[in-house]
Amino acid sequence: MYPTLPSLNTRRQLIRWWGWLLLCTVVLACIIAARYFAVANIESSPSLLLFRSVMLISHFALLSSLLLSPVLIVIVLIPRAKVALPIGAGWVTLILCGLLVDTQVFHLYRFHINAGVLNLLFGGAALETFVFPPGMYVQAGALLLGVLAVVSVLAWLAWRYVCSGPSRRSTAGWIVAAVSICTVTFHGVHVWADAVANDAIVEQTEVLPFRYAATAKRMLRRFGIEVRPRQELNAARDDGEGLAYPLKPLECPIQSSVPNIIFIMVDSWRFDAVGSEVTPNVNAFAPRTMRFQNHYSGGNATRIGVFSLFYSIPGTYWHRILAEQQPPVFIQELQRRDYEIEVLRSAPLYSPEFDRTIFAAVPNVRMRSDGQRPFQWDRDLTTDFKQFLEERNGDKPFFAFLFYDSPHSFDMPPNYDTPFKPNGPRVNYLDLHGLKDARPFINRYLNSVHYVDSLIGEALRDIEKHGLLENSIVVITGDHGQEFNDTKQEYWGHGSNFARYQTGVPLMIYAPDLDPGVRTHRTSHFDVVPTLMQKYFGCDAPMRNYSVGTSLFVEGGREVLLMSEYADFAIVQPNLMAVVREHGMDILNPQNVELQDVDLPPQAIATALEQKRRFYGTAKREGE
Numbered sequence: 304m305y306p307t308l309p310s311l312n313t314r315r316q317l318i319r320w321w322g323w324l325l326l327c328t329v330v331l332a333c334i335i336a337a338r339y340f341a342v343a344n345i346e347s348s349p350s351l352l353l354f355r356s357v358m359l360i361s362h363f364a365l366l367s368s369l370l371l372s373p374v375l376i377v378i379v380l381i382p383r384a385k386v387a388l389p390i391g392a393g394w395v396t397l398i399l400c401g402l403l404v405d406t407q408v409f410h411l412y413r414f415h416i417n418a419g420v421l422n423l424l425f426g427g428a429a430l431e432t433f434v435f436p437p438g439m440y441v442q443a444g445a446l447l448l449g450v451l452a453v454v455s456v457l458a459w460l461a462w463r464y465v466c467s468g469p470s471r472r473s474t475a476g477w478i479v480a481a482v483s484i485c486t487v488t489f490h491g492v493h494v495w496a497d498a499v500a501n502d503a504i505v506e507q508t509e510v511l512p513f514r515y516a517a518t519a520k521r522m523l524r525r526f527g528i529e530v531r532p533r534q535e536l537n538a539a540r541d542d543g544e545g546l547a548y549p550l551k552p553l554e555c556p557i558q559s560s561v562p563n564i565i566f567i568m569v570d571s572w573r574f575d576a577v578g579s580e581v582t583p584n585v586n587a588f589a590p591r592t593m594r595f596q597n598h599y600s601g602g603n604a605t606r607i608g609v610f611s612l613f614y615s616i617p618g619t620y621w622h623r624i625l626a627e628q629q630p631p632v633f634i635q636e637l638q639r640r641d642y643e644i645e646v647l648r649s650a651p652l653y654s655p656e657f658d659r660t661i662f663a664a665v666p667n668v669r670m671r672s673d674g675q676r677p678f679q680w681d682r683d684l685t686t687d688f689k690q691f692l693e694e695r696n697g698d699k700p701f702f703a704f705l706f707y708d709s710p711h712s713f714d715m716p717p718n719y720d721t722p723f724k725p726n727g728p729r730v731n732y733l734d735l736h737g738l739k740d741a742r743p744f745i746n747r748y749l750n751s752v753h754y755v756d757s758l759i760g761e762a763l764r765d766i767e768k769h770g771l772l773e774n775s776i777v778v779i780t781g782d783h784g785q786e787f788n789d790t791k792q793e794y795w796g797h798g799s800n801f802a803r804y805q806t807g808v809p810l811m812i813y814a815p816d817l818d819p820g821v822r823t824h825r826t827s828h829f830d831v832v833p834t835l836m837q838k839y840f841g842c843d844a845p846m847r848n849y850s851v852g853t854s855l856f857v858e859g860g861r862e863v864l865l866m867s868e869y870a871d872f873a874i875v876q877p878n879l880m881a882v883v884r885e886h887g888m889d890i891l892n893p894q895n896v897e898l899q900d901v902d903l904p905p906q907a908i909a910t911a912l913e914q915k916r917r918f919y920g921t922a923k924r925e926g927e
Contacts, residue, residue: 314382316465319475321375321391323461325367326478327454328395332363335399338406339510342736342793346503354492355507361489362511364482370398384462392458396451403446405512410736410793415512442733490517498523509884545920546623548616549632549849555842561640562814562839563775566704567762568612569755570605570649570711571797572781574598574807576752580722583753584760585779585811592779593817595855598810599827599875600783602867604798606655608782608808609706611828613661615850618867619915625656628663632849633832636840638664643701645691648672649680649708677714678754681707685758689765705762707755710785713747715754723749735795738788745787773815776839778831781808790895801866801873801880802895812855814839824858825877831855851914863910874903874911881907 336359340347347355374391381387405416493516496504508516574596579586601611607618614624614631637644644665651671652658662668669687672680688705695701709715713730727743738744759779766772786794786804797805810826829852836842837854846853853860864875874881880891881903890898 313384314378317378317382317384317387318375320387320458320462320465321371321378322475323464324374324391324395324458325364325371327457327461328367328371328398329360329363329482331399331453332367332402333359335402335406336363336511338403339409342410343510345506345510348503351503351507354489354504357485357492358489358507358511358516360482361486362514364486366513367398371395388458388462392451392455395454395458396447399450399454400447402512403450407733407736409510442731493517494519498528506884546620546627546629546918547920548614548620548624548629548918549844550918551844551848553632553636553836553842553844553849555636555836555840555844557640558841560774561642561700563700563771564637564642564702564835564839565766565775565777566612566702566706567759567777567779568609568704568706569752569759569781570706570708571748571783571785572710572752572808573784573786573804574809576710576749576785577809581749581752582756582759584756584763587760588763588779588813589811591819592777592811592813593819593855594821595810595812595826596821596823597825598780598808599803599806599825599864599866600781600808601828601864603783603801603805604868605711605782606869607867608828609655609657609661612780612782612831615829615832615852616918617829617851617865617872617914619865619872620918621660621867623919624660628659630664631661631832633836634661634664636836636842637702640840641699643696643699645669645688645695645701645703647684647688647691647704648706649677649684650706650711677708677712678716678719678751681709681755681758685761688762692765692769692771705759706782707758709755710748710751713744713751715751719750719754721746721750722753723747726750732795736793738795741787748785748787772813775813775815776835777811777813779809779811779813780828780831784808792895794895798868800895801868801875801882802893806866806875822855825861826855827852827861827864829864830861847917851917863907863914865911865914872915874907876904876907879903879907 340355345351371391371394374387374394377390378387401416408416492504493508495501497516497518505516508514576582577585577589600608602608602618606621610618610621610624613633614620615633634644644662646652646662646665646668648657648669649672652662652668653670658668658670672683672687674680674683684705684707688703691701691703713727715721723746725743725746727747730744730747735744763777766775766777783797784803784805784807785797786800786802788795789804790800790802794800794802794805799805810831829850831852833846833850833852834855836849837846851865862876866873866875871882871884873883878893879898879901880893880895882889882891888903890901890903892898
């Protein structure tokens with residue numbers, strides 16, 4: 304039973320209780336937020352730890368006040384303890400569980416839940432995109448109940464405290480004063496740090512979700528105070544106005560005979576997950592192909608990896624392309640030449656929105672595969688491809704895109720004869736941080752690649768059975784890599800850094816007129832489409848008009864690769880990486896270790912800026 308008070312005082316007492324509930328929420332949120340710093344590679348001197356404490360109190364006091372405002376509205380409208388207390392406890396539980404989930408996302412990927420992740424969650428394909436083992440749901444449920452129990456006890460104790468006697472205004476006043484001092488101190492120090500380019504302080508805020516820290520460079524300049532200029536690369540985070548892709552219309556001649564083109568892509572296929580044991584079917588086909596053994600995707604996630612392959616421009620253009628639903632010039636050329644286009648993606652085509660970007664102009668595009676799990680979707684797309692080959696119009700050339708998904712979810716049929724043992728259970732992402740024995744986990748990944756390889760083998764045999772290798776180009780690659788704590792910095796999966804483990808992928812190309820062999824020079828997804836457009840479509844237009852790549856067969860010229868992820872972008876050189884974030888730029892070596900007192904070469908900055916601005920209307924007008 305809840306303690307009761309005379310009805311005239313209930314609303315006032317509940318408002319006081321709300322204040323104590325807010326305090327409990329701030330304290331618990333600060334404790335949970337400490338998990339962010341366990342993996343954040345930022346300085347932690349005593350002075351910075353003091354600033355961090357002040358920052359956490361200020362940040363979560365404001366954020367919690369905003370998030371708990373609905374409970375305050377309920378108290379004002381329905382001033383009854385039996386209504387307000389359960390609602391308040393439940394609401395705070397949801398807030399704290401959301402924060403816990405975000406800390407886990409940050410542990411794995413080093414970014415917060417953002418618009419891209421929310422789009423995947425609520426875009427209608429969450430169950431297909433995020434496939435978790437039952438044990439993980441049990442753990443999540445137990446965690447939810449645990450948080451609910453703690454919050455409920457604190458809420459009840461706060462109510463007992465409020466009901467135990469008259470208002471203790473002095474205590475509440477001290478708390479409000481302390482939080483106010485923390486808030487003024489936090490924002491004041493950040494204004495100074497931002498003005499004098501003290502990145503050790505500024506980068507502390509990068510760890511926070513929904514971060515906001517005051518800056519006042521414009522006002523300081525107005526008073527004649529010298530401040531740091533905004534870094535040129537950091538300013539380039541802002542997209543330009545209007546898309547100018549391609550820079551000029553392509554005028555490629557129409558040939559009487561063009562090859563069929565088949566893209567076979569595997570989600571999360573890292574560069575070294577190949578060979579006779581892991582991919583026996585692809586390995587048997589490989590001697591007939593040109594193999595590029597130092598190949599990179601355009602990013603570390605599916606959206607950017609596929610985008611960079613088809614568009615041949617950096618993923619920083621994704622949002623503008625999506626807004627204008629501009630298809631790639633490659634697809635436009637296929638349609639101009641009357642290609643039959645067959646899109647076979649395992650996961651739903653609308654998550655990410657490839658149906659509104661890459662294939663926006665393709666009518667009646669296939670949106671999803673049948674089945675409940677990735678291994679079933681992969682089986683279905685292989686079956687559909689076989690049916691397509693049997694029923695297609697033989698008088699027309701065709702383009703087929705086969706995009707397998709099982710390695711992304713470490714999935715395979717339950718009774719699959721796995722070559723790598725022990726085969727770990729389905730991946731529990733809650734157990735990855737601090738995992739001591741990763742071998743079963745890695746084995747499961749390799750077994751999922753092995754399963755997909757068996758399906759690719761079927762597809763390749765069907766292609767050959769129909770005599771299509773005589774007039775077809777087959778491109779086999781991945782969208783991005785997959786990391787297993789290779790750098791010993793607790794990075795798992797993908798989407799969190801730009802080291803080769805997350806960005807390096809296999810690339811093999813078969814063509815009847817292409818001599819098989821191995822190339823070891825650096826190449827990227829940006830190079831694939833311009834190579835095909837020039838060699839097989841006879842496009843003499845400068846590649847820079849529609850691409851930042853060059854011919855796969857030309858060595859050199861790739862000293863700078865502009866890669867991107869959901870939030871940040873990076874300038875990746877052979878021996879140096881520069882990751883551009885809101886607070887500035889971090890310089891790292893190929894093992895993702897931060898380097899001190901190392902500057903990015905000016906030419907690399909200029910190249911990256913030019914690539915990032917080239918396909919906007921403002922940049923086009925400036926160059927005319």
